[in-house]
Amino acid sequence: MKNSGLTESQLFDILKEIKKKDTNYSRVLSAMCTHPHRIAVEAHMMFIESNMGDSGLFPGTNEMEHCVIDMLSDLMHGQGVHGHMTTGGTESNIQALRSMRNFSESSRPNVVVPESAHFSFDKIADVLRIEIRKASMDQEFKVDIESFESLIDENTVGLVGVAGSTEFGQIDPIEDISGLAVENSLPLHVDAAFGGFVIPFLKKDYSFDFSLDGVTSIALDPHKMGLGTIPAGVLLFRGEEYLSNLQTDTPYLTTQTQHSLTGTRSGGAVAATYAVMNYLGKDGYIEVVDYCMDLTEKLVEGSYRIGIEPLIEPVMNVVALRIPDADLVRKILREKYGWMVSITRDPRCLRLVMMPHLTIANLELFLQDLEKAVKD
Numbered sequence: 001m002k003n004s005g006l007t008e009s010q011l012f013d014i015l016k017e018i019k020k021k022d023t024n025y026s027r028v029l030s031a032m033c034t035h036p037h038r039i040a041v042e043a044h045m046m047f048i049e050s051n052m053g054d055s056g057l058f059p060g061t062n063e064m065e066h067c068v069i070d071m072l073s074d075l076m077h078g079q080g081v082h083g084h085m086t087t088g089g090t091e092s093n094i095q096a097l098r099s100m101r102n103f104s105e106s107s108r109p110n111v112v113v114p115e116s117a118h119f120s121f122d123k124i125a126d127v128l129r130i131e132i133r134k135a136s137m138d139q140e141f142k143v144d145i146e147s148f149e150s151l152i153d154e155n156t157v158g159l160v161g162v163a164g165s166t167e168f169g170q171i172d173p174i175e176d177i178s179g180l181a182v183e184n185s186l187p188l189h190v191d192a193a194f195g196g197f198v199i200p201f202l203k204k205d206y207s208f209d210f211s212l213d214g215v216t217s218i219a220l221d222p223h224k225m226g227l228g229t230i231p232a233g234v235l236l237f238r239g240e241e242y243l244s245n246l247q248t249d250t251p252y253l254t255t256q257t258q259h260s261l262t263g264t265r266s267g268g269a270v271a272a273t274y275a276v277m278n279y280l281g282k283d284g285y286i287e288v289v290d291y292c293m294d295l296t297e298k299l300v301e302g303s304y305r306i307g308i309e310p311l312i313e314p315v316m317n318v319v320a321l322r323i324p325d326a327d328l329v330r331k332i333l334r335e336k337y338g339w340m341v342s343i344t345r346d347p348r349c350l351r352l353v354m355m356p357h358l359t360i361a362n363l364e365l366f367l368q369d370l371e372k373a374v375k376d
């Protein structure tokens with residue numbers, strides 16, 4: 001740091017230059033985040049200084065956090081749900097598994113997850129010293145329920161299902177996993193970090209939430225398809241007992257206890273989530289999801305036209321395309337045409353997420369470039 005500061009205009013000239021180095025979302029087909037809704041940005045700025053880590057100082061923001069939990073509890077068909085906002089799916093997943101571990105008395109705890117689970121579960125294995133057992137997938141890239149069941153033993157402290165997998169956008173058979181959870185008296189966490197703001201607004205119905213008896217916690221992220229600001233995740237627990245084992249005393253704060261993992265938490269992100277959910281309502285989210293599913297359909301149709309097939313018929317706005325040498329095609333798309341796409345691990349497919357920042361016109365341009373990149 002220099003002794004004397006820059007002028008405002010000097011500084012913002014620098015910032016503008018730096019911003020140019022960042023990627024504009026218009027050609028990003030790999031992200032699960034997008035431009036936050038303008039209402040979310042405005043609300044975030046209004047509460048920018050608010051810290052949910054000392055919520056007694058900010059009772060207004062605290063009220064909004066309760067409202068967000070209530071609205072999402074309702075959307076997830078819960079009653080008496082408790083929870084809090086987090087920095088996103090990773091933190092929500094850590095907290096859900098921390099609760100499972102604290103609930104059990106096993107000295108060698110394990111949790112069974114689908115092989116498709118997000119890499120945050122590998123971090124959890126390290127941080128919480130829990131063994132993460134990965135069940136194999138079926139032909140449709142949902143978890144294979146027999147493989148899943150075979151991994152449960154006396155040291156299993158909980159189960160995880162994914163509703164909207166990061167790579168394939170697939171929904172696990174949560175109903176069957178819920179049955180196993182009830183049968184074995186185990187908690188079941190549903191990672192709906194991406195799917196939570198998509199599945200309830202799809203034309204087809206899927207059961208993946210608290211309407212299933214076995215589901216004890218759900219993660220869903222406003223900063224993905226919720227159109228909130230980063231960082232915004234939400235973790236919901238079916239009952240207080242799952243949250244209470246995360247309690248820490250905070251004697252010198254305005255509140256006596258805390259359940260969140262992080263201390264200082266963004267009140268801005270809480271306000272943004274509250275605002276965008278109230279502004280859009282269910283109808284607004286249905287429109288957003290309809291738009292993304294329309295893009296998805298157009299992407300799949302356009303791909304078939306150039307001889308490329310999807311790995312599975314997309315369930316939500318995530319598409320994996322079967323392309324020989326997907327890594328090379330990805331490189332060409334990026335270096336020659338400026339498109340950012342990603343690759344699934346196994347099998348190696350081109351992975352595209354149809355987020356609200358994409359336009360039909362851009363998608364058509366992308367399909368033209370994809371055709372050229374495949375032929376190159």
Ligand code: 0PR
Pocket residue numbers: 030031032033087088089090091093118120162164165166191192193194221233
């Ligand atoms: N669970 C699922 C199902 C996810 O898809 C993700 C993130 C997480 C948990 C973790 O969420 P946080 O990253 O909020 O902690 N899925 C994307 C991924 O890792 C996140 C992402 C978003 C990646 C934007 C790239 C990007 O540009 O691929």
